[in-house]
Structures are given as C-alpha cells and as structure tokens.
Amino acid sequence: MKPMGTIPADFEITPLRIGGQEAAHWAAMVGDTPLFVYDMAVVQARIQRFRAAFPTIDLHYAIKANPFAPLLAAIAPLVDGLDVASGGELAMALPVKPGARISFAGPGKRDDELEFAIRSGATINLESSGEAARALAIGERHGVTPRLAIRVNPEIELRGSGMRMGGRASPFGIDADRAAAVARHVIDAGADWRGFHIFAGSQALDPRAIIETQAETLALAGRLADAVGVMPPLVNLGGGFGIPYFPGETPLDVQAIGDALAEALGKRALILADTRFAIELGRWLVGEAGVYLTRVVDRKESRGETFLVTDGGMNHQLAASGNLGTVVKRNYPVAIATAAPDAPTETVSVVGPLCTPLDRLADRVTLPVADVGDLVAVFMAGAYGLSASPTAFLGHPLPRELLVGQSEHS
Numbered sequence: 001m002k003p004m005g006t007i008p009a010d011f012e013i014t015p016l017r018i019g020g021q022e023a024a025h026w027a028a029m030v031g032d033t034p035l036f037v038y039d040m041a042v043v044q045a046r047i048q049r050f051r052a053a054f055p056t057i058d059l060h061y062a063i064k065a066n067p068f069a070p071l072l073a074a075i076a077p078l079v080d081g082l083d084v085a086s087g088g089e090l091a092m093a094l095p096v097k098p099g100a101r102i103s104f105a106g107p108g109k110r111d112d113e114l115e116f117a118i119r120s121g122a123t124i125n126l127e128s129s130g131e132a133a134r135a136l137a138i139g140e141r142h143g144v145t146p147r148l149a150i151r152v153n154p155e156i157e158l159r160g161s162g163m164r165m166g167g168r169a170s171p172f173g174i175d176a177d178r179a180a181a182v183a184r185h186v187i188d189a190g191a192d193w194r195g196f197h198i199f200a201g202s203q204a205l206d207p208r209a210i211i212e213t214q215a216e217t218l219a220l221a222g223r224l225a226d227a228v229g230v231m232p233p234l235v236n237l238g239g240g241f242g243i244p245y246f247p248g249e250t251p252l253d254v255q256a257i258g259d260a261l262a263e264a265l266g267k268r269a270l271i272l273a274d275t276r277f278a279i280e281l282g283r284w285l286v287g288e289a290g291v292y293l294t295r296v297v298d299r300k301e302s303r304g305e306t307f308l309v310t311d312g313g314m315n316h317q318l319a320a321s322g323n324l325g326t327v328v329k330r331n332y333p334v335a336i337a338t339a340a341p342d343a344p345t346e347t348v349s350v351v352g353p354l355c356t357p358l359d360r361l362a363d364r365v366t367l368p369v370a371d372v373g374d375l376v377a378v379f380m381a382g383a384y385g386l387s388a389s390p391t392a393f394l395g396h397p398l399p400r401e402l403l404v405g406q407s408e409h410s
C-alpha cells in the first residue's frame with residue numbers, strides 16, 4: 001500500500017459531491033465519461049483568500065493553467081489581468097478582458113503573434129533584445145505604439161520550487177544585468193514601457209521561500225528602475241504559489257506571505273513609490289477546483305494485485321500519472337466517487353486505457369471496493385489537466401468539461 005495526497009477540504013466524499021450534486025449526477029448530465037468538473041465556488045474562495053491577504057496587489061490569472069472558455073469567462077471579471085503565453089491564448093482572453101489588461105509572455109513569439117498583441121493593446125513581456133527590436137519594428141510599421149514590459153531573467157531562485165526558472169541561463173527573460181539597457185532602449189524608441197515582469201519559479205509550498213523570493217524580486221525591481229531612471233508603471237512579481245498534490249504536503253499559508261510582502265513594500269525603493277504590483281497565479285487559483293471523473297471499465301487480478309481499469313487516463317490527466325515533470329511516481333488524491341460511506345476498502349491500482357505501463361492514475365492505494373461502472377475521481381485536476389495532456393495519443397474521445405457552482409453574485 002502506498003499513500004496518496006490529501007483530498008481538498010472543499011469536497012465531501014463517499015459519495016463525492018461537487019457543487020452540491022453527486023458526481024454521478026454530473027456524469028449523467030453530460031451523458032458520458034470521462035469528464036472534468038470545475039467548481040467555480042472553489043475558485044471564488046481562492047480569489048477571496050488572495051484579496052484578503054494581498055489587498056493592494058493586482059491579481060493576474062495565467063490562463064495556460066486552464067483555458068476552458070466558461071471558466072475563463074467566470075474568472076475574468078474577478079481578476080485584474082490575464083496572462084497569456086501564445087497568440088492562441090490571446091485570442092481566448094480578448095473576448096473576456098480588454099487588451100490593456102492582458103500581458104503576453106513566453107519565448108518564441110512569432111511576428112504575427114507580436115502584431116496581434118500590439119494591435120489589441122496587450123502588453124508584451126519581452127523575452128530578448130531581438131524580440132524587442134521586432135516588436136518596435138512591427139509597431140512602427142502599423143503606426144501603433146506597442147506596450148512593452150521587460151521580462152527579467154533574475155539571479156533569484158525560488159527554493160523548493162517544482163520548476164525553477166531563475167538564476168541560470170534561460171530562454172525566458174532578459175538577463176538581469178542587461179534588462180535596464182533594453183528598457184531604456186524601448187523607452188527611447190517611443191514605446192509605452194509598462195515595467196518589469198520577474199518570475200522566479202512555480203509550485204512552491206514553503207511560504208518562507210516565497211517571502212524571500214518576493215523580497216529579492218522587489219529589491220531587484222528597485223535597482224533596475226533606478227538604472228532605467230523611470231518609474232515602472234507595473235512590476236509583476238511572479239507567482240509560484242503551489243498546491244498540495246502529494247502525501248505530506250500542506251496548503252500554502254498565503255496570509256503569512258501577504259503580511260511579509262506588505263512589510264517589504266513599506267521599505268521599497270523610492271522610484272517604486274507609485275508603481276503597481278501584480279502577482280500572477282495559475283494552479284493556486286484553479287487546480288484544487290477541478291475533479292477528473294473516469295468510469296471503471298474492467299476490474300482484474302494479476303499476480304495477486306487488483307487493477308481498476310478506467311475509460312480515461314494519462315491521455316487526459318498526464319500530470320496525475322506522474323509523467324509531467326516528476327521523477328518518482330507519487331499518488332495524487334483519488335477516490336471512488338460512487339462509494340457508499342460504509343464500503344469495505346482494498347488496495348488497488350487505478351490504470352487508464354492506454355497501451356503503456358506509464359498510464360497509471362494511482363499506484364497501490366487503499367480505496368473502497370469498486371467494480372465495473374463505478375466512478376473514480378482524481379482530484380487536483382483543475383490546472384494543467386486536459387490542456388497539458390496528450391489527448392490524441394491512442395485515439396480515445398476527448399473528455400467533457402463542465403463548470404459548476406457559479407454563484408449569482410460573483
């Protein structure tokens with residue numbers, strides 16, 4: 001038997017209820033499995049928690065975490081900005097947020113993507129001096145003043161981060177020692193300079209690591225602004241707020257981070273006195289709100305072990321199978337959504353329908369006894385789920401997606 005992560009406290013189990021209804025109700029409503037169900041009430045609770053902890057900081061949603069259109073439309077009015085990472089994401093964001101509230105980061109922006117961003121008034125977070133030159137030329141060609149920010153590759157590492165982005169040679173951002181010169185250059189060329197974007201990592205669960213990184217980021221922004229000699233209108237401090245996927249992990253204490261940031265802001269460089277600050281979050285806002293539901297198609301024994309074989313797997317929820325940026329397979333929280341409260345338990349592995357041993361949603365976990373027709377729930381499925389999974393691999397149908405739990409007064 002192996003442990004699994006903790007089911008988010010937002011959900012009741014045995015049987016599982018999402019947005020006030022049993023999981024089986026949602027599966028029956030969309031007419032088939034597998035499906036992703038996103039509970040907007042959980043997202044709203046996260047946004048409220050952020051607002052309480054960071055009353056003076058803008059909140060941006062990094063839409064690559066989950067670009068499902070109804071979810072995006074529900075989140076957009078509740079956040080101050082949307083961060084996109086491609087022309088395709090920009091096209092998804094523009095119907096729900098004005099261009100001036102969208103920023104576009106990411107390496108390898110093509111000329112047509114730069115032109116699209118400039119025409120729509122989105123801020124381009126420049127990843128290199130070459131990209132700065134292309135953006136300026138495109139703005140000139142079309143007679144539009146581009147809104148440009150400098151993405152900095154900082155000499156800062158977010159400790160314990162699932163994905164370290166700073167402190168090394170990088171395709172992301174302009175090295176800190178050249179960032180001020182590029183800012184100066186775009187200002188002199190007549191661009192609308194929007195400030196700095198400094199992102200040091202993702203999926204951190206230690207508040208002290210984030211507190212330290214934010215303080216260093218703020219100090220770096222002050223030094224860079226002094227070197228430019230112009231007040232940056234906005235400094236995007238990055239994000240990196242993690243969520244507890246695995247056994248032993250616990251939710252992040254964001255109030256502690258907010259308190260420390262308020263203190264650090266009180267001591268910020270003079271040149272940042274009137275600067276706005278933003279934090280950009282993806283998984284922390286939406287990850288825990290999503291549940292992936294897949295039906296048991298077969299139950300089999302092999303050499304003393306029991307397998308529940310489901311109609312969806314890593315083709316829809318790659319991260320849960322341990323194949324998206326993890327080295328050792330650890331278990332996401334899972335449940336038998338249709339189990340009765342008094343059901344006996346057993347040790348089983350939950351595997352998907354793909355012809356690869358990598359397709360394992362849960363490895364030797366203790367769950368209520370389940371059979372063909374039962375629903376398995378994989379939690380933490382609201383971020384980097386469907387859009388980050390190899391859906392074409394083996395040709396199974398796409399899963400359904402459903403947004404529930406929208407309150408009238410959001």
Ligand SMILES: *Cc1c(COP(=O)(O)O)cnc(C)c1O
Nearest residue numbers: 062065199202203280281282283
């Ligand atoms: C992906 C990304 C994010 C969101 O990361 P999460 O871990 O989902 O919060 C934020 N900022 C940038 C620049 C990103 O590329």
